[in-house]
Amino acid sequence: YGECFTHTALDMDDPARNLRWRWVVADGWKLIDPSQLESRNGARPELYHLADDPTEKTNLAESEAERVKSLRAKLDEWWRPDA
Secondary structure (H helix, E strand, O other), X not given: OEEEEOOOXXXXXXXXXXXXXXXXXXXXXXXXXXXXXXXXXXXOOEEEEOOOOOOOOOOOOOOOHXXXXXHHHHHHHHOOOOO
């Protein structure tokens, strides 16, 4: 699990306001999930099968929608910034 934040923090007391992406690696898959702000700016989830694509060139998020949903649920168990 991990997260990426804006370089210049918007609000030190509210990390979710600074969030750009969350990510998780599980069962050989990596999901990079954009924050609500990034999504409004056009960012979309990215999903990679690391054994087949270790350099993360082929985004499988559209063709693996159920896997995106499952991995996003894992992220939400870890940290759900909009809750």
